[in-house]
Amino acid sequence: MDVFFTKMHGAGNDFILLDNRQKLIQLDSSRISTLCDRHKGIGADGLLVVESDEGKEPRMVYFNADGSRASFCGNGARCFARFLFEMENKDGEEGEVCFMTEAGKITGWISGDAVKITLPTPKNLTLHIPLEIEGKSYELHKIDTGVPHVVLFEDCESLPRSMLEEIGSRIRWHKAFQPEGTNVNFAWRVGERKIKVRTYERGVEGETLACGSGVTASALISHLVLDMDCPIEVSVRSGETLKVYFVKSGPTFREAFLEGPAKKVFVGTIEIT
């Protein structure tokens, strides 16, 4: 069957979006990984599906490029908000949409090129986790911003991608973070309220040009460990900038918001057998 798709990206983190409200598209992990393959398919870091049940809010279902399902994706949710907004034929350049994810209800605000979203309430915070890898000591900070993340502070501006992926992969698969594994963020401060982040993503099993939940995790940890104030700007590998807002609640956070560009790249049809 020929399936209509939309290709989008959020600050360089790219996605295939499919409207499956009619429940006609059958997907399994091998089909998803082929669609996301940059040589044999459309190519993307992940695939987002719009589902909906009669009388209920639309639901965002997210799959990583390897076909694994994840409960949330920050940049994906920002693209999804724009996709939904355009699908619902709302007039004008500005507006609000709401949808469900496995990690909870999300609200998105569209304003020109930018999309700002609420994130799932951050949880599972643990600071200052010591980890030894191949004789080198690391200090990691863990937080779940919809999916599990660790953040480590290290200036990786000029670290070759292969080396970042080597360390990222060792941490992602480390026994301390099993069975679910973790995304790994390398963050460093570049201004009073500005950090840079590079992310090794679980399910892509490599560095992506941006990771929204990782950017949020890094900003929240920067507030706690480096005493940085809200909002925090985060520059990612694509060279684009995202902004993280948050509201504290005791030692952790009540709310977090992520803002940045989310753009449509192209549309097309692809045969799914």
Ligand SMILES: N[C@@H](CCC[C@H](N)C(=O)O)C(=O)O
């Ligand atoms: N790119 C994402 C995160 C997607 C999920 C992640 N790879 C996982 O499996 O945890 C984002 O923008 O948040």
